[in-house]
Amino acid sequence: MSAVLKPNNQAERKAFYDKIDTRSLSPLWEVLHGIIIKEPKSPALPYLWSWAQVRPWILESAGLITAEEAERRVLVLENPGLRGKTRITNSLYAGLQLIMPGEVAPAHRHSQSALRFVVEGHGAYTAVDGERVFMEPGDFIITPSWTFHDHGNPGSEPVIWMDGLDVAIVELFDAQFLERSEVKSQQTSKTQGESLARFGNTMLPVNYKTSTHTSPLFWYPYNRSREALAAIAKSETPHASHGWKLQYVNPATGGFPMPTIATFLQLLPKGFRGRDYRSTDATSFCVVEGRGTFKCGGHEFKFAPNDIFVAPSWLHYQLHADEECVIFSFSDRPVQQALDLWREQETA
Numbered sequence: 290m291s292a293v294l295k296p297n298n299q300a301e302r303k304a305f306y307d308k309i310d311t312r313s314l315s316p317l318w319e320v321l322h323g324i325i326i327k328e329p330k331s332p333a334l335p336y337l338w339s340w341a342q343v344r345p346w347i348l349e350s351a352g353l354i355t356a357e358e359a360e361r362r363v364l365v366l367e368n369p370g371l372r373g374k375t376r377i378t379n380s381l382y383a384g385l386q387l388i389m390p391g392e393v394a395p396a397h398r399h400s401q402s403a404l405r406f407v408v409e410g411h412g413a414y415t416a417v418d419g420e421r422v423f424m425e426p427g428d429f430i431i432t433p434s435w436t437f438h439d440h441g442n443p444g445s446e447p448v449i450w451m452d453g454l455d456v457a458i459v460e461l462f463d464a465q466f467l468e469r470s471e472v473k474s475q476q477t478s479k480t481q482g483e484s485l486a487r488f489g490n491t492m493l494p495v496n497y498k499t500s501t502h503t504s505p506l507f508w509y510p511y512n513r514s515r516e517a518l519a520a521i522a523k524s525e526t527p528h529a530s531h532g533w534k535l536q537y538v539n540p541a542t543g544g545f546p547m548p549t550i551a552t553f554l555q556l557l558p559k560g561f562r563g564r565d566y567r568s569t570d571a572t573s574f575c576v577v578e579g580r581g582t583f584k585c586g587g588h589e590f591k592f593a594p595n596d597i598f599v600a601p602s603w604l605h606y607q608l609h610a611d612e613e614c615v616i617f618s619f620s621d622r623p624v625q626q627a628l629d630l631w632r633e634q635e636t637a
């Protein structure tokens with residue numbers, strides 16, 4: 290039996306939608322073309338936060354609130370296309386955190402995994418699961434899901450780092466838990482560098498078995514990663530889009546160090562004109578060394594050390610280097626690859 294439809298039955302349809310709406314039902318055909326789309330069309334926008342502009346405001350915030358009262362004194366890097374959503378891309382959060390001399394950001398743990406990438410200052414530490422690490426600019430540090438962590442600054446200068454968290458991913462699954470420690474600062478039960486000695490020398494403790502998807506190495510010092518890039522640059526030509534680019538690795542699995550976030554460090558030679566590139570993992574970049582230009586989606590941003598910029602999913606971007614540049618970056622690539630979603634494209 291084929292249905293015979295009345296012409297111009299809009300009023301009839303509307304009455305039907307209103308009727309089924311009372312029982313939490315809705316017609317897919319009214320929204321289908323907006324949710325199953327030909328290619329990614331992110332509401333996120335390409336953007337650059339200039340260190341010269343942001344740094345004084347971060348320091349100003351120290352006069353407004355203490356690290357202890359704030360729990361974490363952070364300015365959120367909120368994507369201009371996602372205002373009010375506390376995120377830099379659709380799936381990841383980023384912020385700039387400040388800890389002043391003498392301050393402690395109290396211990397807590399949560400489901401969200403966090404990365405720290407140190408931007409400026411010396412003398413502050415992060416403690417993860419009983420091991421304290423004094424952070425230097427360019428160091429990449431992981432706070433694995435559900436591990437107690439606190440930050441402190443017994444030094445004499447302000448210390449600022451970028452945080453990257455999988456807040457929106459954990460929220461998508463409604464799997465958030467948080468616990469505040471009864472002590473402000475964790476008792477340290479290990480010496481600094483213990484995890485680096487065990488896991489950071491292309492060796493593992495004999496019979497080591499990993500029980501999580503997060504790297505047992507939680508501190509990746511900048512000097513080692515920088516040296517590796519410099520050595521590689523002497524022996525091979527740079528990739529046309531990325532220059533010399535390394536991904537940080539979980540030594541126990543060979544995979545990314547965090548289950549939800551991939552991290553990278555790349556070196557661009559002076560005069561580099563990167564080939565057009567795009568991928569489905571929206572990527573946030575933090576400049577460590579050098580100046581250049583980030584072109585993305587019809588926008589063009591000049592970058593300098595400590596600037597942070599973001600390339601949304603599937604928008605074409607290019608990196609140009611006026612000087613030799615080193616750039617850290619992170620994205621949700623491990624999640625997309627686990628779900629067979631990740632794609633990339635280079636344009637000649």
Ligand SMILES: [Fe+2]
Pocket residue numbers: 397398399403438
């Ligand atoms: Fe935290």
